[in-house]
Amino acid sequence: xxxxxxxxxxxxxxxxxxTMFNPPVNALAIPILAGLKEKFDEAARRNDVKAIxxxxxxxxxxxxxxxNVFEKVHATGDVSLMPDVxxxxxxxxxEDSKKPVVAAVExxxxxGGLELALGCHARIAAPRTQLGLPELTLGVIPGFGGTxxxxxxxxxxxxxxxxxxxxxxxxxxxxxxxxIDAIVPSxxxxxxxxxWALDIAEARKPWxxxxxxxxxxxxxxxxxxxxxxxRQQARKTAPNMPQHQxxxxxxxxxxxxxxxxxxxxxxxxxxxxxxxxxxxGLVHVFFAQRATSKAPKVTDVGLKPRHIxxxxxxxxxLMGSGIxxxxxxxxxxxxxxxxxxxxxxxxxxxxxxxxxxxxxxGKLTRDKADKVLSLLKGSLDYSDFKDVDxxxxxxxxxxxxxxxxxxxxxxxxxxxxxxxxxxxxxDLNVIGEKTSSQDRIVGAHFFSPAHVMPLLExxxxxxxxxxxxxxxxxxxxxxxxxxxxxSQ
Numbered sequence: 001x002x003x004x005x006x007x008x009x010x011x012x013x014x015x016x017x018x019t020m021f022n023p024p025v026n027a028l029a030i031p032i033l034a035g036l037k038e039k040f041d042e043a044a045r046r047n048d049v050k051a052i053x054x055x056x057x058x059x060x061x062x063x064x065x066x067x068n069v070f071e072k073v074h075a076t077g078d079v080s081l082m083p084d085v086x087x088x089x090x091x092x093x094x095e096d097s098k099k100p101v102v103a104a105v106e107x108x109x110x111x112g113g114l115e116l117a118l119g120c121h122a123r124i125a126a127p128r129t130q131l132g133l134p135e136l137t138l139g140v141i142p143g144f145g146g147t148x149x150x151x152x153x154x155x156x157x158x159x160x161x162x163x164x165x166x167x168x169x170x171x172x173x174x175x176x177x178x179x180i181d182a183i184v185p186s187x188x189x190x191x192x193x194x195x196w197a198l199d200i201a202e203a204r205k206p207w208x209x210x211x212x213x214x215x216x217x218x219x220x221x222x223x224x225x226x227x228x229x230x231r232q233q234a235r236k237t238a239p240n241m242p243q244h245q246x247x248x249x250x251x252x253x254x255x256x257x258x259x260x261x262x263x264x265x266x267x268x269x270x271x272x273x274x275x276x277x278x279x280x281g282l283v284h285v286f287f288a289q290r291a292t293s294k295a296p297k298v299t300d301v302g303l304k305p306r307h308i309x310x311x312x313x314x315x316x317x318l319m320g321s322g323i324x325x326x327x328x329x330x331x332x333x334x335x336x337x338x339x340x341x342x343x344x345x346x347x348x349x350x351x352x353x354x355x356x357x358x359x360x361x362g363k364l365t366r367d368k369a370d371k372v373l374s375l376l377k378g379s380l381d382y383s384d385f386k387d388v389d390x391x392x393x394x395x396x397x398x399x400x401x402x403x404x405x406x407x408x409x410x411x412x413x414x415x416x417x418x419x420x421x422x423x424x425x426x427d428l429n430v431i432g433e434k435t436s437s438q439d440r441i442v443g444a445h446f447f448s449p450a451h452v453m454p455l456l457e458x459x460x461x462x463x464x465x466x467x468x469x470x471x472x473x474x475x476x477x478x479x480x481x482x483x484x485x486x487s488q
Contacts, residue, residue: 006035008042014050014201015194016043025063026056028112032066033083036116040093040101051197052097054120055104055190056113061129064111070138070274070283079271082143085112086267090119090145091260095209100200104193105129106186110168115144118153118210121200123179124193125171126186131179132168136243138286139279143270147250148262149210154179156216156223160230160251164244178216211259223255236362243273288482295473295485298466305474306416306467308389312337312379314405316347319422320394322450324376325354329364329451330479333375335384344378351376354451382412390418390475392444397423402431410435418468420444428461438463442472446481456481 004022011017018039020026036054043049056062065085073081094101094116103109103117106126114131117123125131133142133150141147142163151159154177161167174180184192199205217223227248234244246269254262273279294300312335313324324334328351336351338344355372358364364372377384385391391409395401402421409419419440421431432441443459456476460469469485476483 004029004031006032006039008039010043010046010049011194013194013198014048015197016046016049016052017190017194018043018052018054019057020055020062021057023058025060025108026058026113027063027066028085028116029066030069030083033085033089037089037093040089040097044093044098049099051099051201052101053104053190053193053197054094054101054116055193056106058107059186060107061103061105061109062113062116063108064113064134065144067138067283067286070279071287073274074280074283077275079275082271082274084267085144086263086270090115091211091263094119095121095211100197100207102193102197102200104189105131105171105180106189111135111142112144115142115146115149118149119145121208122181122196122205123174124182124184124189124196125174125180126189127171127183129171129174130168131171131174132166133163134166134168136163136241136247137166137282139241139243139276139282140273141243141247141250141266141270143266145211145263145266147247147266148254148259150179151251151255152210152213152216152259153177154216156218156226156251156255160226160248163247163251164230164234164238211263217255220255224252227252227255233362240278242276242278246273295469298469298485299473301466303467303470305470306389308418308471308475308478309333310335310388311475312385312388312391312413313394314391315394315396316343316350317394318350319446319448319450320392321347321350321354322448322452323392323394323422323446325351325451326446326479326481328355328372328375329358331372331375332475332478333377335377335379335388337379337382337385339380341380344380348376348378354449382408385409385412385417386414388413388417390420390471392420392422394422397425399426399430402426403434406432406435406437406441410437418442418471420472422446428459429463432461432463439465440468442468444472454480454482456483458483458485460485460487462487 008018043052101120102122103120108130109117110132133146135142200207238244250266253265310333313320314337316336316338327334355369359369420442432438442464445457447453458472473483
């Protein structure tokens with residue numbers, strides 16, 4: 001097992017590079033947080049250090065705070081197990097450092113990882129780096145200053161959207177918002193970050209403390225209106241989730257009374273939320289979902305999932321249209337095939353109704369709905385199957401019909417295409433017995449309505465390849481299902 005550690009190397013340029021090592025995502029475990037404090041303190045003391053760059057090992061900055069600590073708090077009820085990070089590390093050590101600190105961000109900076117970067121005086125990122133604060137999905141709020149710094153760097157409206165919807169953005173959007181100072185190729189990330197830190201130290205670039213900024217904040221009356229609308233929306237979309245309103249409380253505190261006051265409020269309510277029933281339940285669900293996505297000899301043998309861009313659904317009934325909706329909502333193109341125009345139009349109308357229903361409930365914007373529906377194409381034959389990455393058959397439970405369909409699919413689909421059946425009663429070996437592609441055949445059993453119900457049962461046979469199972473597991477996660485793997 002790789003050692004969990006934080007290292008510091010000081011170059012001849014006077015830049016101390018502090019690196020987090022905690023694979024796979026450099027989670028901010030207690031030893032990492034302690035190591036950061038120790039190295040930052042050392043860099044502050046050393047006369048040969050002019051400035052600091054903080055980064056993560058292995059092409060990832062940090063995936064956030066170690067959620068295992070939540071479990072320990074829930075098991076013991078001892079909230080003192082949560083370290084005092086927000087004030088002691090993020091404010092006193094990083095942001096108020098007497099030497100400038102630059103975050104060199106790559107791969108991902110999520111939760112506490114992004115909050116660490118927000119506390120630095122500049123952020124340099126590699127292309128396609130994921131940035132987000134998903135803490136509300138665990139029943140808490142950002143607890144390392146995120147409720148205060150994100151609005152000051154990205155603007156109040158965008159910050160609220162990112163936090164309340166747990167919606168990440170890419171570094172390219174972050175640069176447009178002002179959250180990221182520069183985007184550079186991965187191989188130039190450390191070099192550019194070092195030069196940037198030196199430029200701040202030698203007054204060639206501004207020394208900006210995020211918590212002190214107000215230029216991105218709108219007037220108090222505008223801010224109150226934005227927060228009021230966000231509260232109304234949260235009551236509608238998450239009526240039983242107290243963390244949404246508490247998050248807005250912390251944001252509002254900082255807008256009215258200043259960033260430091262907001263940080264203190266955030267730290268207080270964070271600890272209250274950690275021991276709430278909501279957090280206990282959501283953290284339990286998180287670990288349960290993570291456990292279900294592990295499959296021996298599939299997820300532990302070094303295989304890489306292939307990107308599934310286009311899926312064909314055969315059968316536009318209640319199940320087929322629901323599966324199509326789930327895929328479309330995750331930006332996967334869908335070809336819906338039916339046996340005649342009447343059934344095809346009925347299936348398309350059902351999908352449109354599913355999507356419009358989300359708009360009516362405030363869970364999807366009209367623009368997003370239009371984009372989602374633009375990814376759908378209807379078909380009465382196999383002409384659009386030549387470039388699909390997966391087919392999901394969702395027709396009636398008839399062995400001869402399914403055997404006929406899979407025989408046809410083998411001829412018209414590309415050789416890499418996954419051939420999945422939504423069957424819940426018929427043996428997959430029987431369905432595929434007349435084909436020579438049994439290594440590509442797998443069960444993808446959704447539960448109705450498929451775009452709402454969270455479970456996806458993945459059923460494999462002795463002949464199903466590990467790659468196919470892994471790819472379907474990945475699709476399940478992409479479309480926000482809980483995949484459960486089992487054999488026939």
